[in-house]
Amino acid sequence: MxxxxxxxxxxxxxxxxxxxxxxxxxxxxxxxxxxxxxxxxxxxxxxxxxxxxxxxxxxxxxxxxxxxxEPHLLLETLSFAADVSQGRTALQLLQVRRLLESQATGMAAAVLRPHDLQELRDTLDRCRSAATAEEFVAHDIAFHLRIVEAVGNPVLSKLLQVLSTRTQRVRIVRGSRTHRALDSAHQDHEEILRALQARDALLAASTAAVHITAVEQWLETSLIDAPLQALDA
Known part of the structure; x- marks a missing residue:
C-alpha cells in the first residue's frame, strides 16, 4: 500500500x-x-x-x-466520474440506475399526491415541446427526480442523480441522432405517468425499467459499432 x-x-x-x-x-x-x-x-x-x-x-x-x-455530500464526489463515463462504464452506470430507479418509481406510486401528479404532467408537456437536447434533458431529469424524491429517501435521490448526470444524458441524446429515440422517450414517459396515476406500483416499476433498458440497448449497439466513441458523437 x-x-x-x-x-x-x-x-x-x-x-x-x-x-x-x-x-x-x-x-x-x-x-x-x-x-x-x-x-x-x-x-x-x-x-x-x-x-x-x-x-x-x-x-x-x-x-x-x-x-x-452526510451521504449526499460524499456522493457528490462521484458526479464527475459519471460525467466523464464512456463506453462500457456508462452502460454499467445505466444498469445500476435501472435497478434502483425502477423500484423507486414503483414505491412512488403509493405516495404521489394529486398535485404531484399534475406537476409531473406539466413537466412532460414542457419536455415534449423542448427545442434542444439540453432542454429535453433538463425536463427529463426533473420528471424522474420528482418521482424519486416522492419516496422520501435523499440518499437514493442523490445516488440516482449521480448515476445519470445532466452531462451524460445530453451526450446520449445527442449521440442517438434520431427523432425516433425522442419519440420513444416521450411515449415511455407517458406510460410511466399513467401507471403512477393508476397507483399501480408493479406497472410503474416495469415501465420505468423498460424506459431505461431502451437507452441501455441503444448504448450497447453503439459500443459494438464504435467502442471508443460511443458517447462522444
Missing part, C-alpha cells in the same frame, strides 16, 4: 472508530503525524486527498475539520 493511501486509511479509521467525530477539528499536523506514525508530508497528501473526497474540510486560517459526512 502506498504511504499516502496508508495515511488516508489511518485517518478514516479514526473517523470510523469515533475518535474524530463529524465536525470535529483534526489535531495539529505535527501531533497527528506523530500519533499515526507518519511523516508530515504523507499526512498533508492524505489530508488533500480526503478533502477532495469531502471527508475533510479545510478552513483557511482555522485548520482542518471532519466534514458533516
Amino acid at each position: 502506498a504511504v499516502t493511501d496508508e495515511a488516508m486509511e489511518k485517518i478514516k479509521a479514526m473517523i470510523v472508530a469515533g475518535e474524530l467525530a463529524p465536525g470535529s477539528r483534526l489535531p495539529k499536523e505535527d501531533v497527528l503525524a506523530a500519533q499515526l506514525g507518519l511523516s508530515r508530508n504523507s499526512l498533508r497528501e492524505a489530508v488533500r486527498a480526503l478533502t477532495a473526497m469531502r471527508i475533510l474540510v479545510t478552513r483557511q486560517g482555522d485548520g482542518t475539520y471532519v466534514s458533516s459526512l
